[in-house]
Amino acid sequence: MIRLRGLIADDLGYMFEWRNDPRINHWTRQNDVISSASHKAWFERQAHDPKIKMYAIDSGCVGKHWQAPILGVCGLTDIDLINRRAEFSLYIGPEYHGNGYGEAALRLLLEKGFKTYGLNSIWGETFDGNPAAKMFEKIGFKKEGTRRAFYFRDGKFIDAHLYSILNSEFQS
Numbered sequence: 001m002i003r004l005r006g007l008i009a010d011d012l013g014y015m016f017e018w019r020n021d022p023r024i025n026h027w028t029r030q031n032d033v034i035s036s037a038s039h040k041a042w043f044e045r046q047a048h049d050p051k052i053k054m055y056a057i058d059s060g061c062v063g064k065h066w067q068a069p070i071l072g073v074c075g076l077t078d079i080d081l082i083n084r085r086a087e088f089s090l091y092i093g094p095e096y097h098g099n100g101y102g103e104a105a106l107r108l109l110l111e112k113g114f115k116t117y118g119l120n121s122i123w124g125e126t127f128d129g130n131p132a133a134k135m136f137e138k139i140g141f142k143k144e145g146t147r148r149a150f151y152f153r154d155g156k157f158i159d160a161h162l163y164s165i166l167n168s169e170f171q172s
Contacts, residue, residue, distance in 0.1 A: 002071065002101060004055035004108050011056050012043055014070050014093065023094040027130050029151070051079045053117070057092070057105040071096045074109045076122070084120040086113060090132075103135050110139070114167040123164035127151065133161065141165045 007015075016039045018024050034042075046052045054075035072092035079086040088109060092102045113119045123144070126133050137143070141163040149157035 001060065002057055002104050002108070003060055004057060004074065004105065004112065007043070007047070007054050007056050007073070009043075011070050011073075012039065015039070015043075015073055018073075018091060018093050021094055023097075024091050026153075027127055027132070028091070031153075046075075052077050053079065053112075054089075055109065055112075057101060071101050072105060074105050076109065076113050076117070076119075079117065079119075081117070084118060086117070086119055086122055088113070088122050088124045090124075102132065103139065106135070106139060110165065110170050114170055120167050121164055123162060125160050125162055127153070128159040128161065133163070136163045139165065140169050142169070 016034070016036065019028075019030065019039065020033050046054050052075065054073065056070040057072040057074060058070045070093070072090070074088065074090040076086040076088055088106070090102060090106055090109070092105070110122055113122050124136065124141070125147075126136070133143075142165065144162045144164050147160040147162065150160040151158050
């Protein structure tokens, strides 16, 4: 069983390592290695930005006062409360891949987005070939389109696919 909780400073080390890990950033918009200073600055900015809600994915407390390391990070960004939509982000630490944590976390994030924030639509973007696209479709996301040759990665242009899910689709 996993849960989502707000990010805390103790999470920064895990996040910094993962955001610079090629197994993660190969699938993100990030092009360069993130410096420690820019990572800390991002953490501070997102904590005060009402259009961003980021969460640590963890397995809960182990013992009374000790918290297990986080399993990954997810969030809602570009939150638009007028049009009731947001973009989602999600990554699981590579050492935790293949255990269903991504799907479970995304379901919790969608629940939070639709019920807590009253969103109508949550969308995301993924690169061509990302195996996570199958998980998005399993949850109920619909592929809305393709941004052809939209990003330049590893010496070539690649497509980006847009996925979204509506509150009514998630609830049914």
